[in-house]
Amino acid sequence: MTQGPLTTETGAPVADNQNSETAGVGGPVLVQDQLLLEKLAHFNRERIPERVVHARGAGAYGTFTVTADVTKYTRAKFLSEVGKQTETFLRFSTVAGNLGAADAVRDPRGFALKFYTEEGNYDLVGNNTPVFFIKDAIKFPDFIHTQKRDPYTGSTEMDNVWDFWSLSPESTHQVTWLFGDRGIPASYRHMDGFGSHTYQWNNEAGEAFWVKYHFKTDQGIKTLTQAEADKLAGEDPDSHQRDLRQAIERGEFPSWTVGVQIMPVAEAAKYRFNPFDLTKVWPHADYPVIEFGKLELNRNPENVFAEVEQSIFSPAHFVPGIGPSPDKMLQGRLFAYGDAHRYRVGINADHLPVNRPHATEARTNSRDGYLYDGRHKGAKNYEPNSFGGPFQTDKALWQPVAVSGVTGETEAPSHAEDNDFVQAGNLYRLMTDEEKERLINNLAGALSGVSRDDIIERAVNNFRQADGDFGKRLEAAVQALRG
Template sequence: MTQEAHVTQGPLTTEAGAPVADNQNSETAGVGGPVLVQDQLLLEKLAHFNRERIPERVVHARGAGAYGTFTVTADVTPYTRAAFLSEVGKETEVFLRFSTVAGNLGAADAVRDPRGFALKFYTEEGNYDLVGNNTPVFFIRDAIKFPDFIHTQKRDPYTGSQEADNVWDFWGLSPESTHQVTWLFGDRGIPASYRHMNGYGSHTYQWNNAAGEVFWVKYHFKTDQGIKNLTQGEANRIAGEDPDSHQRDLRQSIERGEFPSWTVQVQIMPAADAAGYRFNPFDLTKVWPHEDYPPIEIGRLELNRNPQNVFAEVEQSIFSPAHFVPGIGPSPDKMLQGRLFAYGDAHRYRVGINADHLPVNRPHATEARTNSRDGFLYDGRHGGAKNYEPNSFGGPQQTGRALWQATSADGPTGNHPTPVHAEDDDFVQAGTLYRLMPEEEKERLVAGLAGAIAPVSREEIAERAIGNFRKADADFGKRLEAAVQALRG
């Protein structure tokens, strides 16, 4: 039976067979508003996607981690009331998990792939998780497209291999990916180690201060070891000789007492600036140019203690962008909104409903007080205490104060595209990034992209992919087209 015999004709449907009207945009409360729980297609896709593999993570399966400290170096109380950021010199214990995205648990470290940068702060107000990458942007701007995107990066259901046709078909049909793909195939696409790369919160988050004022922020973690990358040739050799290269380097550097560290910076945007900003500040495929909002140093992150058991502390560690503390909250970023559901759902399936009770995941500087009981691997910690609220038996009570400030939402519900601001398009920042590169880096970028596009079997898929880079910069597209043609003979 041929592959074509398995193709299903007709409209895209839900699992229940109902036709899908819009598979590109999540349903929101007005244009630019938060995503609605009533968007059952979004929830169905994300929930199904989270359960497609057992027991390893569907994405970010290959990882390493370490404990350390975050130290505040600047006063940020005018912007946030978060207790762990309340005074200069204050230290908070952290756990940081690095990872690749596409590879499985046994894959090599030295590959061209984004790197996860998932950070857990064990604060006195509960755990705060910041789930980011080593790039400031991402491939897509709406979580409803995430399962489709990852399917193109994983093994094809027919061939069992990653297929260039799938990868470039999706990227070509999703031009918002052009910026991130330019990052991925640039010199920083293969870090030499986890220590020699930056980290980014990537998403936009809300900070709010004691007076209730709101600010939008982006996090940057600048490596103090300096940026160091691998060429494709170096990576190919290392991946074959030592698949565990990044994990080994991190562990051994800490064993030697050479503790890796990062200077922590934030970009801060007053809430009133967001509506009129030239780029949509909540679009994950865009950066805030530094000339608009210069990064401000706020702290230092150091890793200084290795896990004693990789499975217990790295594989069973869980991170969720929904884990906020007072003074920090979400933004209308549609990728972030989807991840607020998807990460917790993935952990409840993969590790279990009581994953938060494990030593690496539970709060270290305070105590979790909930009414959740029972479930797989429940340890009985609550004894006979009542499991409802309010109660008359001294149980925990609500505070009445939200962790973050409310944001306005108006307009009809519907599957709205992400709002477009004055200078928004899918190519402008990719073109800017290309033009900032030295000539030698441009040559390596074009060569890397050409090598990845040349194996595509269908001409229209290759041309559409090249066309996106041509729209970013005419010289970029012209050189890429010539390089692909040369490889194809």
């Protein structure tokens, strides 16, 4: 902003910004004081609806650099040659807390990454965990309702949280992640990121592959114990946001090594786990992570509201060479994220600087609506037209997927080793004795706040089915806390 006289929103100079206009000394305020009315009216409208989930966040700009050739798997231009760089914006977040919540809490972390590519923006909207609590988007509103404030008590209720989890055995794997050591990262810089879902890559020859993204922190994993997090959340609710901003200000640019697991499409049908189940991982022994890039964050936003709160991400924002999979959670998110932003920020949210393409131009026939900027000028708003308007390419962004059967409300297909507990048990057995002890203590501390014995027993039984020792130790720990 240039230096000079303070002005109204329309540019008129302000004579007095300390005193409102009155009818005589000590008299009532006049409605003709338009500066007063303008300031109060704007102040009343400074907030937009916060995100229902992922409301509490921080972000930074950065650079993605290709470090290995992946052109035999994808035709995406931003991945077309080693050394190629693409501008990015990454928004971190917690999931359940509102905009004013503390950063240091036990909660998954959002890892939403926007690539400003020459073929349009590509959004990869993931988390710091490779799995999630549920596998079908139809359950998502119910799940989030359990994590938010109860409509009667106005508080988060452990009865609600554990009632849902205990009745949804598919959540056992993610809950084991959440209550383990990585459930509370020490900062946004010291955690991994994942695309979580399965996506499609496709190459110039039309071959398709299923992929999972991994972002391994180069700063190393650092976490907080529950006691450390409780103390930090009370002393410095903005701890993670401040840490990220100050690290970049110091020139200590955080980075992640980016890799991908790749599964040929033909192998998906007979793979031992359903490869599109968001509650499952692909074991690295089956599909090792192939490193192909480096992500660095190196520039802070200049205005948190304009660039972090108004930033929008949608897993439906693809570019040629990348597409969706039949993952039922992903399919629901393809609609839900864009719809949330159209409600929350507005139909023209993609016109904002943080959201619009930086390396190309958006050419659409969409017009009007709140905050429309007139970018199209006098161009025609229909297609096809003979006035030089934009035209279709006749080349799909991703390859088609074969389907068969009849329509209906169906569960995802079950594969040879699919069940809700096997991978949770595998995760538990990978832990050291010390890690297991902390996991048990964290879970027991949360479960001991549940009022109903039947909910506790259902929850413990899920962990018992994952691993007998897991369930036995958890049952004893809960009983000890409840007396």
